[in-house]
Amino acid sequence: QVQVVESGGGLVQAGGSLRLSCAVSGSFFSIYSMGWYRQAPGKQRELVATIASGGNSNYADSVKGRFTISMVNAKKTVYLQMNSLKPEDTAVYSCNSVMGPNRIVYWGRGTQVTVSS
Secondary structure (H helix, E strand, C coil), X not given: CCEEEEECCEEEECCXXXXXXXXXXXXXXXXXXXXXXXXCCCCCCEEEEEEECCCCEEECHHHCCCEXXXXXXXXXXXXXXXXXXXXXXXXXXXXXXXXXXXXXXXXXXXXXXXXXX
Protein backbone atom coordinates (compact mmCIF):
# COMPACT_ATOMS: atom_id res chain seq x y z
CA GLN A 1 0.00 0.00 0.00
CA VAL A 2 1.26 3.46 -0.92
CA GLN A 3 1.30 6.29 1.61
CA VAL A 4 1.84 9.96 0.89
CA VAL A 5 2.59 12.14 3.92
CA GLU A 6 3.05 15.90 3.95
CA SER A 7 4.78 17.99 6.59
CA GLY A 8 6.05 21.51 7.15
CA GLY A 9 2.93 23.63 7.19
CA GLY A 10 2.31 26.33 9.76
CA LEU A 11 1.70 29.98 10.44
CA VAL A 12 3.96 32.62 8.94
CA GLN A 13 3.83 36.36 8.43
CA ALA A 14 3.49 37.86 4.98
CA GLY A 15 6.87 37.99 3.28
CA GLY A 16 8.11 34.96 5.16
CA SER A 17 9.08 31.50 3.98
CA LEU A 18 8.08 27.90 4.57
CA ARG A 19 9.27 24.59 3.18
CA LEU A 20 6.84 21.75 2.71
CA SER A 21 7.92 18.14 2.41
CA CYS A 22 6.07 15.16 1.00
CA ALA A 23 7.34 11.61 1.35
CA VAL A 24 6.07 8.51 -0.42
CA SER A 25 6.37 5.07 1.10
CA GLY A 26 5.11 1.58 0.39
CA SER A 27 5.31 -0.81 -2.47
CA PHE A 28 5.23 0.58 -6.00
CA PHE A 29 6.99 0.25 -9.30
CA SER A 30 8.10 3.82 -9.92
CA ILE A 31 7.17 7.47 -9.45
CA TYR A 32 6.12 9.23 -12.64
CA SER A 33 5.61 12.66 -11.10
CA MET A 34 4.71 14.42 -7.88
CA GLY A 35 2.89 17.63 -7.26
CA TRP A 36 1.52 20.15 -4.83
CA TYR A 37 -2.02 21.44 -4.90
CA ARG A 38 -3.86 23.79 -2.57
CA GLN A 39 -7.40 24.54 -1.56
CA ALA A 40 -8.45 27.71 0.18
CA PRO A 41 -11.76 27.94 2.06
CA GLY A 42 -14.65 28.25 -0.36
CA LYS A 43 -12.47 27.70 -3.39
CA GLN A 44 -11.67 24.78 -5.65
CA ARG A 45 -8.42 22.91 -5.38
CA GLU A 46 -5.79 24.34 -7.67
CA LEU A 47 -2.43 23.22 -8.95
CA VAL A 48 0.59 24.86 -7.34
CA ALA A 49 3.51 22.99 -8.89
CA THR A 50 4.39 19.61 -10.33
CA ILE A 51 7.65 17.89 -11.07
CA ALA A 52 8.39 14.81 -13.15
CA SER A 53 10.88 12.19 -12.07
CA GLY A 54 13.18 13.46 -14.82
CA GLY A 55 13.15 16.93 -13.30
CA ASN A 56 10.77 18.92 -15.53
CA SER A 57 8.64 21.23 -13.39
CA ASN A 58 5.51 23.26 -13.88
CA TYR A 59 4.13 26.14 -11.79
CA ALA A 60 0.92 28.07 -11.41
CA ASP A 61 1.34 31.65 -12.60
CA SER A 62 0.46 32.92 -9.12
CA VAL A 63 3.52 31.29 -7.55
CA LYS A 64 6.14 31.59 -10.30
CA GLY A 65 9.29 33.24 -9.01
CA ARG A 66 8.29 32.68 -5.38
CA PHE A 67 7.90 28.90 -5.02
CA THR A 68 10.34 26.18 -6.01
CA ILE A 69 9.52 22.49 -6.30
CA SER A 70 12.25 19.88 -6.09
CA MET A 71 12.39 16.11 -5.81
CA VAL A 72 14.96 13.76 -4.35
CA ASN A 73 14.26 10.49 -6.13
CA ALA A 74 16.37 8.40 -3.78
CA LYS A 75 14.37 9.68 -0.82
CA LYS A 76 11.06 9.48 -2.67
CA THR A 77 10.43 12.97 -1.38
CA VAL A 78 9.28 16.20 -2.97
CA TYR A 79 9.78 19.64 -1.45
CA LEU A 80 8.05 22.96 -1.97
CA GLN A 81 10.10 25.98 -0.95
CA MET A 82 7.75 28.91 -0.55
CA ASN A 83 9.22 32.41 -0.33
CA SER A 84 7.66 35.86 -0.24
CA LEU A 85 4.44 34.37 1.06
CA LYS A 86 1.23 36.35 0.74
CA PRO A 87 -2.03 36.10 2.69
CA GLU A 88 -3.67 34.73 -0.48
CA ASP A 89 -1.34 31.73 -0.26
CA THR A 90 -3.28 30.58 2.80
CA ALA A 91 -4.73 27.14 2.07
CA VAL A 92 -4.49 23.46 2.77
CA TYR A 93 -1.60 22.18 0.68
CA SER A 94 -1.86 18.61 -0.53
CA CYS A 95 0.71 16.45 -2.24
CA ASN A 96 0.08 13.79 -4.82
CA SER A 97 2.20 11.15 -6.41
CA VAL A 98 1.55 9.66 -9.82
CA MET A 99 2.83 6.11 -9.94
CA GLY A 100 3.97 4.40 -13.09
CA PRO A 101 3.38 2.61 -15.28
CA ASN A 102 -0.40 2.85 -14.86
CA ARG A 103 -0.41 6.49 -13.68
CA ILE A 104 -2.28 5.72 -10.47
CA VAL A 105 -2.59 8.84 -8.30
CA TYR A 106 -2.18 8.81 -4.55
CA TRP A 107 -2.93 11.79 -2.32
CA GLY A 108 -1.78 12.88 1.08
CA ARG A 109 -4.10 14.34 3.70
CA GLY A 110 -2.74 17.85 3.40
CA THR A 111 -1.03 20.40 5.60
CA GLN A 112 -2.33 23.83 6.57
CA VAL A 113 -0.41 26.93 5.55
CA THR A 114 -1.59 30.22 7.02
CA VAL A 115 -0.05 33.53 6.04
CA SER A 116 -0.93 36.48 8.25
CA SER A 117 -0.91 40.06 7.00
